[in-house]
Amino acid sequence: MTGSPSIISVALEQICVRAGTADANRTMMVHRSRAAFDAGADLVVMPELAVSGYVIEADTVADVAEPLDGPSLAAMTAVAARGDGLVAYGFCERDGSDFFNTVVVADGDGPVLHYRKLHLFDAEKHVYSPGDLGLPVADTRVGRLGVCICYDLRFVEVLRVMSLRGAELVLAPAAWVGGFDSRVPTSGATRHVDGVIAQANLDQxxxxxxxxxxxASHGGPATLGGSVAVDGYGDLLVGPLSRLEADSALVEVDLEAVRAARLRGELIRPRDDRRTDVYGLEYGGESL
Structure with missing residues (x-):
């Protein structure tokens, strides 16, 4: 984006939320976001379903769900305005009779990205509707952003589509749990992180x-923590954060370095080297 900074400061706010207690969780999110902005963050990233906790029971979902323009947007827009930055947060969205696992990226004027989880994981399929807003990418004051949620990262097309549409930084709020991999390490990086590292490198x-x-100690599943930030070469910038407790980190992401990662050598140009005469990827009716 013309005029956006090359280096942005991103706060990873790995919070421990209580399932079903939206007001208390929202208050905590505001407090953590304010602290992150005061520490110099340009962008604050909260987890998947941060407002509600990771809820998959129909009655609880109905109790905590809110419209896009509900109290969470009001609170997070206000804190973004105060910090002169952006906040990404997950919440349970109600739209008519449908419920969506949603992430919004907001600045002081309101949403700049609105995403509904495309790939519902396990019992989420019993209560949430599949996302219907595609894979949004938008130019913002902190560069060209994309967004996805948790299980979406297990589908290689997701990051590939957003990267080919120009995303420099993809935000992936999550509530990482076991169930996909054959094992879950008890410490350090989970297999989720392995996938993030590989795809960031391959998609630049x-x-x-x-x-x-x-x-699990607060009425939800045993979410795994271990949050990370990774650059366009798949190198860890920070993390994994704590596997057991609430944690946070402030990291600089160099967007110019991300753009430079698209050229690995005079004759090593991953995007130009794609054989689109042999295979292709289509998004929204457009060949990428």
């Missing part, structure tokens, strides 16, 4: 993935 896009942590 930076990724910030922020998970909930320790949800």
């Amino acid at each position: 896009v930076a990724v910030v993935a922020v998970s909930q942590v320790a949800g």
Whole structure:
């Protein structure tokens, strides 16, 4: 984006939320976001379903759900305006009779990205509707951003589509749990992180993935924490954060370095080297 800074400061706010207690969680999110902005953040990233906790029971979802323009947007827009930055947060969205696992990226004027989770994981399929807003990418004051949620990262087309549409930084709020991999390491990086690292390198896009942590002690599943930020070469910028407790980090992401990662050598140009005469990827009716 013309006029956007090359180096941005991103806060990873790995919070431990209580399932079903939206007001208390929202208050905590405001407090953590204010502290992050005061520490110099340009962009604050919260986990998937940060407002509600990771809720998958129909009655609870109905209780905590809110419209896009509900109290969470009001609170997070206000804190973004105060900090003169952007906030990404997950919440349970109600739209008519449908519920969506949603992430919004907001600045002081309101949403700049609105995303509904495309790939519902396990029991989410019983209560949430599949996302219907595609894979949005938008120019913002902190560069060209994309967004996805948790399980979406297990589908290689997701980061590939956003990177080919120009995303420099993809935000991936999450509530990482076991169930996909054959094993879950008890410490350090989970297999989720392995996937983020590999895809960031292959797609030449930076990724910030922020998970909930320790949800089982607060009425939710055993979320794994371990949040990370990765650059366009797949190198860790920060993390994994704590696997057991709430944690945070402030990291600089160099967007110019992300753009430079698209050229690995005079004859090593991953995007130009794609054999689109043999295979292709289509998004929204457009060949990428």
